[in-house]
Amino acid sequence: MQRYDYLIVGAGMVAANAVEGIRERDAEGTIGILGAEPNGPVTRPALSKKLWTDPDFGYDKIWMQPEQHAGTTLHTDTRVTAIDRQQRTVTTASGDTFGYGRLLLATGGAPVxxxxxxxxxxxxxxxxxxxxxxxxxxxxxxxxxxxxxxxxxxxxxxxxxxxxxxxxxxxxxxxxxxxxxxxxxxxxxxxxxxxxxxxxxxxxxxxxxxxxxxxxxxxxxxxxxxxxxxxxxGLGVEPCVALAEEAGLETDGGILVDARLTTTDEAIFAAGDVATYPDRILGRWHAEHVDNANQMGQTVGRIMAGSDETYDHTPYFYSNVFDFAWKAVGRMDSSLDIVEDADPDSGRGVYYYLEDGKVAGVLLLNLDADRLDEAREVLADSSPQRVETLVGRIAMD
Structure with missing residues (x-):
C-alpha cells in the first residue's frame, strides 16, 4: 500500500491548484493524485475556447503538470471505487490501496x-x-x-x-x-x-x-x-458524488462542505465542481466554473496544509463566442426583473437581475474583468434596488 500525507481523488484543475496551495505551506509532505482519465490536469476551458479561436495558444499550453512539484506523484487511469474512513484508505478499480493523512475529493462532474x-x-x-x-x-x-x-x-x-x-x-x-x-x-x-x-x-x-x-x-x-x-x-454535468455518498458523507447537489471546505469527516475535504459550499454573498452555492476551480483549489490546499483561512471568494463565470465576451456573478435567470445599463453603440452593458427588489446576479457584457469586484459589491448589497440606484453604478469606460 502506498500512503500519502495528502491524497487527491480527481486529476483536474482543482487538483493542480490544490498542489500549489499545499506547497505554499508544506514543502515536504507527500502528495498523491489519482485520476481516472489517461492524462493529468489540463486547463479544461481551453478545450472549447482558446484552442479553437487563438492561433497563438498551442496544444502544449493546456497541460498543468502538478507532478513537477517535488514529492508529488500523479497516477493516471486510476479510478477510485471506495473510501475506508476508519482506515483512512481508498481502493481503486484495479484493487490497489492508497492511504492518506488528509483526503481531497475533487471528482468533478460527469457529462449528462x-x-x-x-x-x-x-x-x-x-x-x-x-x-x-x-x-x-x-x-x-x-x-x-x-x-x-x-x-x-x-x-x-x-x-x-x-x-x-x-x-x-x-x-x-x-x-x-x-x-x-x-x-x-x-x-x-x-x-x-x-x-x-x-x-x-x-x-x-x-x-x-x-x-x-x-x-x-x-x-x-x-x-x-x-x-x-x-x-x-453539451448538456451539462452531474456532480460525481457516488463515492462520497457510499462513504457516508453528506451531499445535496454536491458534496456538502463548510466554510473551510471540510466534509462531515474532518480528514476529508471537497472542492470544485463536486462541492456545495456556503458562499459569503450567495448563501449555499454550487459552482461549476474555472474561477471556482482555481480559487477553491488553492484555498483547500492551504487549508489541508494547516491554514486557518476560510473560502470567502464568490466565483464568476464567463464565455466568449463571436463578438460576445460576457462575465457574470450570481444568478442569470431571464425570468427575474432585469435593470439594463447598456451602450448599444459599443455593444457593452451591465445587466442587474433582481429578485424581490434585491440584486441576485450581475451580467457584464464586453467589459473587462476588473469590473467583477464592483459587481460583487453590488451583489453583496442586500438593500432594495431600483433603476435609479443601479444605472451608472458600474462604469463602462
Whole structure:
C-alpha cells in the first residue's frame, strides 16, 4: 500500500491548484493524485475556447503538470471505487490501496448523456480525448450537430463553424440564450449564430438517436429527426458524488462542505465542481466554473496544509463566442426583473437581475474583468434596488 500525507481523488484543475496551495505551506509532505482519465490536469476551458479561436495558444499550453512539484506523484487511469474512513484508505478499480493523512475529493462532474453510446462520431464533450476527436472531425469539414444551448454547446458550435464545419445547433429555447440573457442580448446572440452560418433548431430537445453507416441520426421531441456526420453533446454535468455518498458523507447537489471546505469527516475535504459550499454573498452555492476551480483549489490546499483561512471568494463565470465576451456573478435567470445599463453603440452593458427588489446576479457584457469586484459589491448589497440606484453604478469606460 502506498500512503500519502495528502491524497487527491480527481486529476483536474482543482487538483493542480490544490498542489500549489499545499506547497505554499508544506514543502515536504507527500502528495498523491489519482485520476481516472489517461492524462493529468489540463486547463479544461481551453478545450472549447482558446484552442479553437487563438492561433497563438498551442496544444502544449493546456497541460498543468502538478507532478513537477517535488514529492508529488500523479497516477493516471486510476479510478477510485471506495473510501475506508476508519482506515483512512481508498481502493481503486484495479484493487490497489492508497492511504492518506488528509483526503481531497475533487471528482468533478460527469457529462449528462442520453441513450446513444459515445463513439468517434458521438461525443459527450468533457475531456482532452473529446477535443482530439472533435478536432479530427473538424479537419474533415463535416456536418456536425451540436446538442445543448448553454456554455459548452454554444462555444463548440461557434468554434466548429469558424473551423470549416457545417453546424446545426439544437437548443431548448425559442431564442438562443433566452433562459439566461435579457431579451435584447439573447436576440443579438441568436442573430450572431445565424450570421455566422449556424443552423439553429430552437425549442427542441434530442430524445434519442442511432449511429450507422458513418452518420448519426438524432430523434427530436417533436417527432422529427436530423441526420449529421457527427453529434456533439453539451448538456451539462452531474456532480460525481457516488463515492462520497457510499462513504457516508453528506451531499445535496454536491458534496456538502463548510466554510473551510471540510466534509462531515474532518480528514476529508471537497472542492470544485463536486462541492456545495456556503458562499459569503450567495448563501449555499454550487459552482461549476474555472474561477471556482482555481480559487477553491488553492484555498483547500492551504487549508489541508494547516491554514486557518476560510473560502470567502464568490466565483464568476464567463464565455466568449463571436463578438460576445460576457462575465457574470450570481444568478442569470431571464425570468427575474432585469435593470439594463447598456451602450448599444459599443455593444457593452451591465445587466442587474433582481429578485424581490434585491440584486441576485450581475451580467457584464464586453467589459473587462476588473469590473467583477464592483459587481460583487453590488451583489453583496442586500438593500432594495431600483433603476435609479443601479444605472451608472458600474462604469463602462
Amino acid at each position: 448523456t442520453i441513450d446513444l453510446p459515445p463513439s468517434e462520431r458521438v461525443r459527450y464533450f468533457r475531456t482532452v480525448e473529446d477535443y482530439d476527436c472533435l478536432r479530427r472531425l473538424a479537419d474533415q469539414g463535416l456536418h456536425v450537430a451540436v446538442v445543448g444551448g448553454s456554455y459548452i454547446g454554444t462555444e463548440l458550435a461557434a468554434a466548429l463553424v469558424q473551423n470549416g464545419c457545417r453546424v446545426t445547433l439544437i437548443h431548448p429555447e425559442d431564442v438562443l440564450g433566452g433562459a439566461m440573457f435579457p431579451p435584447g442580448v439573447a436576440d443579438r446572440l441568436h442573430r450572431a449564430y445565424l450570421d455566422a452560418g449556424v443552423t439553429l433548431l430552437g425549442g427542441r430537445k434530442v430524445t434519442g438517436g442511432r449511429e450507422e453507416d458513418g452518420s448519426v441520426t438524432l430523434a427530436l421531441d417533436d417527432g422529427a429527426s436530423l441526420e449529421a456526420d457527427a453529434a456533439i453533446f
